[in-house]
Amino acid sequence: MSRRHYAVSLQQASQDSPTLARLTALTRESSERLKAIETLIPAGLRAGIQAGPIDGDSWCLLVKSNSAAAKLRQLAPALQAHLRSRGWEVNAIRLKVQT
Structure with a gap:
C-alpha cells in the first residue's frame, strides 16, 4: 500500500474517494436546504x-435552544412543503438541540 506524503486539497481528496465525495455532496445539499x-x-x-445530516428522506437541523426547537x-x-416544492424529498425534519 502506497502512502502519500504530500498535502492534497479537500476537493482532490473527495474526488479520489467515493465515500468522501458522497459526504461532501450531502454536506453541500444540507447547506443549500437551510438556505x-x-x-x-x-x-x-x-x-x-x-x-445537519441528511439521512434518506429525513433531514436534521441543529438548534441552539429548546425554545427555538419548539418554534421550528x-x-x-x-x-x-417548501423543500418539496424546490425538488427535495423531505418527509421529516428532525431537530437536535445542541447544549
Whole structure:
C-alpha cells in the first residue's frame, strides 16, 4: 500500500474517494436546504440554527435552544412543503438541540 506524503486539497481528496465525495455532496445539499428555508424562519432564530445530516428522506437541523426547537416544530410542515416544492424529498425534519 502506497502512502502519500504530500498535502492534497479537500476537493482532490473527495474526488479520489467515493465515500468522501458522497459526504461532501450531502454536506453541500444540507447547506443549500437551510438556505432555501431561511426566509421562512423568524430572523431572531436564524443565527441559532445549523444544517445537519441528511439521512434518506429525513433531514436534521441543529438548534441552539429548546425554545427555538419548539418554534421550528411548529414550522416543520411548512418547511417540508417548501423543500418539496424546490425538488427535495423531505418527509421529516428532525431537530437536535445542541447544549
